[in-house]
Amino acid sequence: MKSSFYQRLSARWKKAESLVCVGIDPISSKLPTIISDEKDSFFQFGKAVVEACAEYVCAFKPQFAHFAAEGRESELERLIEFIKLSYPDIPVVLDAKRGDIGSTADLYAAEAFKRYAADAVTVNPYLGFDSVDPFLEYADKGVILLCRTSNPSAIWIQDAESQGEKVFLKIARKAKERNVDGQIALVTGATYPEDLGLVRAIVQDMPLLVPGIGAQGGDLNAVLHNGLDSQKTGLLISSSREIIYASRGSDFPEAASLAAEELRNKINKNRYLDN
Secondary structure, three states, X not given: OOOHHHHHHHHHHHHHOOOEEEXXXXXXXXXXXXXXOOOOHHHHHHHHHHHHHHHHOOEEEEEHHHHHOOOOHHHHHHHHHHHHHHOOOOOEEEEEEEOOOHHHHHHHHHHHHHHOOOOEEEEOOOOOHHHOHHHHOOOOOEXXXXXXXXXXXXXXXHOOEEOOEEHHHHHHHHXXXXXXXXXXXXXXXXXXXXXXXXXXXXXXXXXXXXXXXOOOOEOHHHHHHHHOOOOOOOEEEEEOHHHHOOOOOOOHHHHHHHHHHHHHHHHHHHHOOOO
């Protein structure tokens, strides 16, 4: 039986014909001037982006630290509540990259799924599955584990070998083993497309969250070639800055909408090719 997160995501892939996941990463210095002076500018910015891009996405991914660093957690709560009320079929991934054990991990899970009511959360599994199990207790939620991340220095740990296999591949195998209820997904960066293919071969049709397209230089066609599942879906291709900051003028919602639509169309043009 698949978790309701997987079911909602699968339904959204089909309904929107989209693999685009828009990251919502507000930064005060980059907000459009038309809303930058508003008391709740992070919420207003996020709401405008959501309304503009909803038609073209499979998920939204607000980044926790961007809100928390400026004491804007209440605006993050409001934003997720707005998405769930206005677009209940679009999953919300809380990008928090939590990783701890014991009661702290229990509380991080409660924060993500009770306080913020996210559909899924990113989690760091490099402390072992002690740091993951508390999140898996929420049977209807998604748990997206860091596996092969897009930052260059990650190879120091993730390429290290343990018992004859690279660590990121061991994480993929363990995730596959533990994914009994279909709750688990993996973060696999676009900057290592061949490794993305190795992960896909291990986890089969498990969802993969793929950052690194655009500013980090990931190749979209290589991601599609290596990462699509047997149904030509299976990916949440994450884009943030190229969409949400497409314009800093009063036309920023229209610019974000156009950028999201263009990315969706570019993906769809290529994902059904026999590549």
